[in-house]
Amino acid sequence: MRNGLPSHSRNLRFNSMANMNANGKSHPPAQMAQGATAPAIEMIGIDKWFGGFQALKNVNLSVQPSEKIVICGPSGSGKSTLIRCINQLETIQSGEIRIDGKALASDAASIRAARRDIGMVFQQFNLFPHLTILENCMLGPVKVAGKSREEAERIGRSYLERVRIPEQADKYPAQLSGGQQQRVAIARALCMQPKIMLFDEPTSALDPEMVNEVLDTMIDLASDGMTMICVTHEMGFARSVADRVIFMDHGEIIEENAPDAFFEAPKHARTRTFLGQIA
Amino acid sequence: MIREFGPNEIIFIAMAIRWTIALSAIAFVGGGIGGLIIALMRVSDRPVLRALALGFIRLFQGTPLLMQLFIVYFGLNIVGLPTSPWIAAGVALTLHASAFLGEIWRGCIEAVPPGQTEAANALAYSYGVRMRNVILPQAARIAVAPTTGFLVQLIKGTSLASIIGFTELTRAGQIISNATFQPFLVISTVAVLYFILCWPLSLLARRMERRFARATAR
Numbered sequence: 279m280r281n282g283l284p285s286h287s288r289n290l291r292f293n294s295m296a297n298m299n300a301n302g303k304s305h306p307p308a309q310m311a312q313g314a315t316a317p318a319i320e321m322i323g324i325d326k327w328f329g330g331f332q333a334l335k336n337v338n339l340s341v342q343p344s345e346k347i348v349i350c351g352p353s354g355s356g357k358s359t360l361i362r363c364i365n366q367l368e369t370i371q372s373g374e375i376r377i378d379g380k381a382l383a384s385d386a387a388s389i390r391a392a393r394r395d396i397g398m399v400f401q402q403f404n405l406f407p408h409l410t411i412l413e414n415c416m417l418g419p420v421k422v423a424g425k426s427r428e429e430a431e432r433i434g435r436s437y438l439e440r441v442r443i444p445e446q447a448d449k450y451p452a453q454l455s456g457g458q459q460q461r462v463a464i465a466r467a468l469c470m471q472p473k474i475m476l477f478d479e480p481t482s483a484l485d486p487e488m489v490n491e492v493l494d495t496m497i498d499l500a501s502d503g504m505t506m507i508c509v510t511h512e513m514g515f516a517r518s519v520a521d522r523v524i525f526m527d528h529g530e531i532i533e534e535n536a537p538d539a540f541f542e543a544p545k546h547a548r549t550r551t552f553l554g555q556i557a
Numbered sequence: 558m559i560r561e562f563g564p565n566e567i568i569f570i571a572m573a574i575r576w577t578i579a580l581s582a583i584a585f586v587g588g589g590i591g592g593l594i595i596a597l598m599r600v601s602d603r604p605v606l607r608a609l610a611l612g613f614i615r616l617f618q619g620t621p622l623l624m625q626l627f628i629v630y631f632g633l634n635i636v637g638l639p640t641s642p643w644i645a646a647g648v649a650l651t652l653h654a655s656a657f658l659g660e661i662w663r664g665c666i667e668a669v670p671p672g673q674t675e676a677a678n679a680l681a682y683s684y685g686v687r688m689r690n691v692i693l694p695q696a697a698r699i700a701v702a703p704t705t706g707f708l709v710q711l712i713k714g715t716s717l718a719s720i721i722g723f724t725e726l727t728r729a730g731q732i733i734s735n736a737t738f739q740p741f742l743v744i745s746t747v748a749v750l751y752f753i754l755c756w757p758l759s760l761l762a763r764r765m766e767r768r769f770a771r772a773t774a775r
């Protein structure tokens with residue numbers, strides 16, 4: 279499997295490799311796409327331009343339900359852009375993205391419908407500062423999912439419990455530490471009961487002593503079987519949680535592998551250089 | 558017959574202040590609604606709406622308020638409506654306030670960090686929920702001080718309605734001035750009344766501005 283195929287044709291194969299590891303035999307990609315478990319996320323030949331600058335170059339990525347992907351790479355390599363294309367915060371110029379086998383459409387109603395299944399956590403938390411922690415969590419369930427206030431409050435409190443800050447429910451975001459705010463952001467996303475969670479450098483804006491509380495929450499979520507794509511340089515997290523680690527540079531997926539192989543035997547010189555820099 | 562500038566005359570002028578307040582209130586409420594629409598058009602995803610709103614703002618920011626009053630006043634006649642100072646002043650000042658508040662509030666909406674819009678979008682909020690529950694409440698806090706400042710401008714601007722025959726504070730002053738031949742005294746009285754109306758608002762605007770600066774510095 280780990281041969282010198284160009285990266286985009288290798289992506290689908292690695293995907294099936296994850297499957298192979300689980301059940302001991304390999305399936306060709308076509309069969310997987312048609313099977314009962316369509317990939318949770320499928321990106322096929324994605325090109326993304328910002329004006330004359332190409333931020334993503336023929337990106338191919340397939341993520342199985344419950345799979346955990348860690349994306350790393352130098353700043354400006356297109357990691358954020360890649361995951362922001364999945365929930366259509368960015369529009370792509372060519373290629374196709376499928377969620378649960380269904381191709382994303384560009385009309386407003388379809389975009390919103392697709393986003394309901396995809397939670398996102400940002401580097402800067404982006405909590406709503408004028409709402410309390412609980413209100414941050416309740417707004418979506420009430421206004422988007424049409425739940426009653428009682429039901430929304432129950433959901434909100436249960437997820438705040440899960441991220442271990444139920445006692446902060448009535449405070450405002452500015453009264454919380456960075457780590458607490460990020461955990462609220464995770465709870466807020468979970469309140470929409472998404473099938474997929476995207477994390478864009480969730481610990482990069484945190485003081486070092488707060489990184490672990492957020493990572494622990496993410497590990498907890500991973501062990502519950504959530505499909506996750508995490509842009510992060512936290513290599514400990516990648517090793518313990520990721521099914522695959524993807525390395526990006528200059529808008530391309532350069533290399534992807536199971537975490538142990540990725541960190542111990544990176545194939546590409548650029549990957550080695552990068553790993554040397556962050557170690 | 559020349560009248561003395563006495564208590565009756567002062568009361569006549571002071572009573573006219575209610576028409577200044579009424580006209581300001583109409584323009585402020587009308588301009589508030591119009592301004593919100595203009596501001597939302599200005600930050601819309603649709604280029605056509607943005608261009609229309611920008612044209613409207615440029616038109617009203619690029620011409621004197623007095624010309625706007627004249628054009629609406631005489632324009633009403635052309636489109637076959639009765640030429641009433643009330644309607645003309647109300648419409649002209651409402652359009653004027655819509656343009657200015659639209660531009661002020663556009664800035665306030667854009668001052669809300671883009672991450673807020675992204676988070677709302679990522680959470681699948683509709684446009685309405687995103688604006689009503691996330692963006693506008695935050696923009697409103699930023700908007701309080703400049704909006705109060707504009708209200709002061711608007712109150713002073715209503716004095717121009719006297720020229721199309723609307724009997725508010727300034728016009729009442731002119732009437733008394735013509736009757737008493739004491740223009741300096743009369744107009745000074747009028748100015749003091751404007752000051753009494755506007756100064757507390759200016760103070761309030763400044764205080765809110767300071768409070769906001771402190772809040773955002775944190």
Ligand SMILES: Nc1ncnc2c1ncn2[C@@H]1O[C@H](COP(=O)(O)OP(=O)(O)O)[C@@H](O)[C@H]1O
Pocket residue numbers: 328331333351352353354355356357358359360
């Ligand atoms: N809105 C934008 N407009 C123009 N260029 C952008 C925009 N967003 C990102 N880029 C560019 O695209 C490249 C990839 O950005 P990004 O995906 O944010 O990188 P990363 O998350 O890996 O640091 C960068 O060179 C960045 O400057």
Ligand SMILES: [Mg+2]
Pocket residue numbers: 357358359478479
């Ligand atoms: Mg990034």
